[in-house]
Amino acid sequence: MTIALGVLGCGTVGQGTVLLAHRRAEKIQHLTGFRPYVKRILVRDLEKTRSPEIDRSKLTNQAYDILDDPEIQVIVETIGGIEPARTYILEALRRGKHVVTANKDLIALYGTEILKVANDVGVEVLYEAAVGGAIPLVGPLQENLTANEVTDLKGIINGTTNFILTQMSETGAEFADALAEAQALGYAEADPSSDIDGLDAARKLTILASIAFHARVELADVQVEGIRHITARDVQYARELGCVVKLLASGTDRNGRLSLRVRPTLIPLAHPLAHVSNSYNALFVRGDAAGDLMFFGRGAGSMPTASAVVGDIISLLRNIRLGVAGSPENRLYLQKRVVPDEMLYQHYVRFSVSDKPGVFARIAQLFGDAGISMETVLQKRVEQGQAEIVVVTHSIPAHRMDELCDALAQVQQVQKVACVMPLEALSE
Ligand SMILES: NC(=O)C1=CN([C@@H]2O[C@H](COP(=O)(O)OP(=O)(O)OC[C@H]3O[C@@H](n4cnc5c(N)ncnc54)[C@H](OP(=O)(O)O)[C@@H]3O)[C@@H](O)[C@H]2O)C=CC1
Numbered sequence: 001m002t003i004a005l006g007v008l009g010c011g012t013v014g015q016g017t018v019l020l021a022h023r024r025a026e027k028i029q030h031l032t033g034f035r036p037y038v039k040r041i042l043v044r045d046l047e048k049t050r051s052p053e054i055d056r057s058k059l060t061n062q063a064y065d066i067l068d069d070p071e072i073q074v075i076v077e078t079i080g081g082i083e084p085a086r087t088y089i090l091e092a093l094r095r096g097k098h099v100v101t102a103n104k105d106l107i108a109l110y111g112t113e114i115l116k117v118a119n120d121v122g123v124e125v126l127y128e129a130a131v132g133g134a135i136p137l138v139g140p141l142q143e144n145l146t147a148n149e150v151t152d153l154k155g156i157i158n159g160t161t162n163f164i165l166t167q168m169s170e171t172g173a174e175f176a177d178a179l180a181e182a183q184a185l186g187y188a189e190a191d192p193s194s195d196i197d198g199l200d201a202a203r204k205l206t207i208l209a210s211i212a213f214h215a216r217v218e219l220a221d222v223q224v225e226g227i228r229h230i231t232a233r234d235v236q237y238a239r240e241l242g243c244v245v246k247l248l249a250s251g252t253d254r255n256g257r258l259s260l261r262v263r264p265t266l267i268p269l270a271h272p273l274a275h276v277s278n279s280y281n282a283l284f285v286r287g288d289a290a291g292d293l294m295f296f297g298r299g300a301g302s303m304p305t306a307s308a309v310v311g312d313i314i315s316l317l318r319n320i321r322l323g324v325a326g327s328p329e330n331r332l333y334l335q336k337r338v339v340p341d342e343m344l345y346q347h348y349v350r351f352s353v354s355d356k357p358g359v360f361a362r363i364a365q366l367f368g369d370a371g372i373s374m375e376t377v378l379q380k381r382v383e384q385g386q387a388e389i390v391v392v393t394h395s396i397p398a399h400r401m402d403e404l405c406d407a408l409a410q411v412q413q414v415q416k417v418a419c420v421m422p423l424e425a426l427s428e
Pocket residue numbers: 008009010011012013014042043044045046048078079080081083084102103104105129130131133186187188189190299300301302305
């Protein structure tokens with residue numbers, strides 16, 4: 001039996017999805033009893049060049065050609081962003097169509113609304129591709145690991161920034177060149193500032209934390225810092241310190257107290273996350289029964305993401321075959337409080353000073369007065385009369401580091417406190 005799909009969007013992910021669903025049609029029929037075929041594809045620009053494997057006669061720029069087609073039972077949304085994707089998904093659900101989406105912006109911000117409408121109507125919304133590209137994360141947290149109390153999530157969940165930082169570290173590439181390459185490879189969002197400023201990772205963390213911690217986590221609960229201010233020099237100093245810089249997302253649940261952060265972090269080379277390069281993503285999950293797990297794979301790109309979208313289509317078709325698609329779900333949401341990160345971290349701080357006698361003694365005194373001891377100090381002359389100092393502290397709470405930076409900024413000879421990052425411990 002055939003089943004008609006309507007695909008909204010035919011860019012990096014949409015195109016990969018159409019091609020993969022076509023290539024696997026026979027296998028999917030074998031697994032589910034349904035042979036999927038893409039009936040229509042929504043795009044903005046009908047004239048744009050696309051893969052020759054895309055049947056152009058299926059393209060439309062009229063969303064309601066698809067939404068109003070009673071034969072189409074499954075909508076695959078790969079437009080991205082909030083509008084018009086949200087409206088199209090809600091309209092599709094209200095017409096009794098199932099939805100598979102790769103849209104983390106929408107699920108992070110409007111997931112509750114969308115899932116409620118789907119539940120009320122009795123259809124499904126699946127979104128494995130929204131987090132971690134090819135890596136199964138939503139499914140394992142929602143299904144296989146539910147016997148656990150998950151206490152920790154930690155990982156690299158944005159391919160674009162990981163690609164940029166890897167290129168800066170390994171090839172000495174400039175930030176702008178590495179970003180342009182990530183865009184050309186289809187990793188970046190339509191507006192890449194959401195990757196660079198950490199928002200994309202924060203949205204993914206919101207989705208993962210809601211599922212893993214059984215809590216209504218909002219995007220605003222995540223403290224976010226991006227990588228815009230990380231320079232080639234930070235990446236180089238990190239190397240000298242035996243570390244790499246990564247945009248790390250972390251979530252902890254300590255007896256109902258949640259802390260959620262996305263921030264650039266120094267990772268020691270001996271740490272497994274240090275070797276997660278380019279567009280690869282990785283996520284550590286700690287469960288009270290399972291112990292530590294690590295998920296690793298390609299977090300962005302056309303076919304890796306299509307793998308997750310088509311995987312969701314297959315799960316959906318199987319559920320349709322079994323007659324359980326869209327059965328009411330009992331989601332467990334517990335009352336939890338979001339609190340600032342209370343962990344102690346070693347910190348990396350880089351600041352520029354006028355290279356005069358006595359400056360370092362003054363700085364050392366400030367650290368001493370603040371009760372913060374230095375583990376490592378690098379001092380580099382950057383130009384005549386100007387030096388850069390990099391200090392790695394012993395472990396302290398983040399707020400003590402903030403206070404120290406304020407004090408440093410008051411010192412006449414300190415021109416700028418340019419970069420502060422925590423350093424990830426090797427093991428807990
Ligand atoms: N790229 C990746 O690696 C990953 C992306 N995602 C998510 O997948 C989704 C899609 O991303 P991606 O494929 O990279 O995005 P692209 O920008 O490559 O593709 C977007 C597609 O949507 C179409 N489109 C955009 N706006 C409209 C509109 N108003 N009406 C009709 N069609 C529209 C575009 O049409 P046209 O072709 O005519 O311009 C294009 O085909 C996003 O939610 C993203 O976050 C998730 C995981 C990985």
